[in-house]
Amino acid sequence: MCDHCGCRDLTPVARLMDEHDRLRELSNHIRRHLDVRDDEAARAHFRELLVVLGPHVAKEEGVLFPMLRRAEELAGHVGVLEGEHAALFDDVDDLDDLDYAIAQAWRDGVLRVLHDLDEHMYKEDFGLFPAALATLDGSEWDEMDSWEQQHTVEAPLSVR
Numbered sequence: 001m002c003d004h005c006g007c008r009d010l011t012p013v014a015r016l017m018d019e020h021d022r023l024r025e026l027s028n029h030i031r032r033h034l035d036v037r038d039d040e041a042a043r044a045h046f047r048e049l050l051v052v053l054g055p056h057v058a059k060e061e062g063v064l065f066p067m068l069r070r071a072e073e074l075a076g077h078v079g080v081l082e083g084e085h086a087a088l089f090d091d092v093d094d095l096d097d098l099d100y101a102i103a104q105a106w107r108d109g110v111l112r113v114l115h116d117l118d119e120h121m122y123k124e125d126f127g128l129f130p131a132a133l134a135t136l137d138g139s140e141w142d143e144m145d146s147w148e149q150q151h152t153v154e155a156p157l158s159v160r
Contacts, residue, residue, distance in 0.1 A: 057085050
């Protein structure tokens with residue numbers, strides 16, 4: 001969790017970081033369940049993680065990323081993060097295609113998704129959000145707040 005640069009003082013970033021905290025909490029639950037081979041509980045927490053992740057990604061891609069892309073020096077970084085979002089969604093889709101009779105393949109896939117998600121959130125917490133703090137002005141933060149109020153985002157991800 002990042003609290004060193006003042007990002008959490010901005011409500012839109014605080015909400016995104018709070019969602020990261022929730023995703024980390026759910027990831028830890030999933031890992032613990034997988035460690036003891038409680039696949040049913042792991043699946044339940046993974047479904048909950050997807051309910052948080054889908055709208056979170058939609059907010060980033062719907063408003064924050066486009067605003068940051070306006071800054072030429074950040075456009076490439078935003079592109080990388082969008083690519084990571086797409087890769088996470090692809091990996092989740094691949095989990096849907098697995099036969100649960102092959103439980104170890106599902107467990108390995110989930111652990112891979114959680115690892116990639118952790119790395120991605122680290123880049124956002126310690127790179128993207130501080131860059132947003134330094135780059136965006138008050139009217140842009142207001143724009144982000146307004147976007148969030150106007151968009152109810154459903155979780156686009158699923159898992160059996």
